[in-house]
Amino acid sequence: MSISLERLGDRWSLLVVRDLMVRGFRTFKEFQESGEGIATNILANRLRRLEASGIITAEAGETDARRVNYRLTEKGIDLAPVLLDLLIWGARHEETAAPCVLIDNMENHREQVLAEARRRWQARDTTPLLPKFPPAVSIPGSPDRHTHGPKLRRSEG
Amino acid sequence: MSISLERLGDRWSLLVVRDLMVRGFRTFKEFQESGEGIATNILANRLRRLEASGIITAEAGETDARRVNYRLTEKGIDLAPVLLDLLIWGARHEETAAPCVLIDNMENHREQVLAEARRRWQARDTTPLLPKFPPAVSIPGSPDRHTHGPKLRRSEG
DNA sequence: GGTGACACTTGCAAAGTGCAAGTAAGATTT
């Protein structure tokens, strides 16, 4: 586990992976403007490190050669469970923009969410897995639940 | 998720949480001598930050007042899934000391491993969840599988 | 062939980190 933290144990690396995975980012500019406020030199450095670790790949754009398209490797997409758990943890214990329903959804349909993330990766489908935020992610084949109201957290009693 | 990384996004914080959770550490000295090589000032700083974030608590030892016993809070033990996934990811994709069987065990009995971690936390049971390494963790009520031989990783084909 | 977009570099100040040494307070030994 300490080796994992050697690769990912900083403020930015996992955010880059997340943006690739759930927000469908592919280019330097998208990361830069994502609102997280990562400095360009750090971003460049992290992209290189992630590439060196085999977590992402970089390839020149087809239509526009200036563009560099970053993409998760299999090793990278295998980080999905970590990201999901971090998201759930943050939503449960910190102030977050993420609505309860969405989190519940992710906790209850964990395997489906992960499968969907992997599917999109494989299909090169860059539709964001998580929307801006209000609308809940809809898992194909899972019954929709109502969209409002705070819910008791699992382990609060 | 970015809030999660604000709390835990560095080289050491999650290692401290892990040592509390699976190695049964409780004191400053144990962390210091754990072999990971954390500097004492950084350790002190991280313990304070984790405490400020409500992830751990510090209380004076009962028999020896010099001793400070650190303990995970509920918020802290809720990081168990993150740690488990990081461990599994590292074992699958990086060189690790952890034997395949142990990892398989953890992947296949995820919920049981997490339940066991929580149980020990609740019971203040500081027996390490993960042994030194060779012996595999035995989950109560789960059939033992044979202990040797490399196994195919799930997503390698 | 000039302009602008994109993906970076570079320079520099500020913050964070690692190491060695020191300190304070409680326990233990004599």
Added chain:
DNA sequence: AAATCTTACTTGCACTTTGCAAGTGTCACC
């Protein structure tokens, strides 16, 4: 009760990493 030891830190200092602003090189489009 004085000396010593343990534990949990803090301090000082060199070094590294980060953040911000500005600059550079390459390509596409007009």
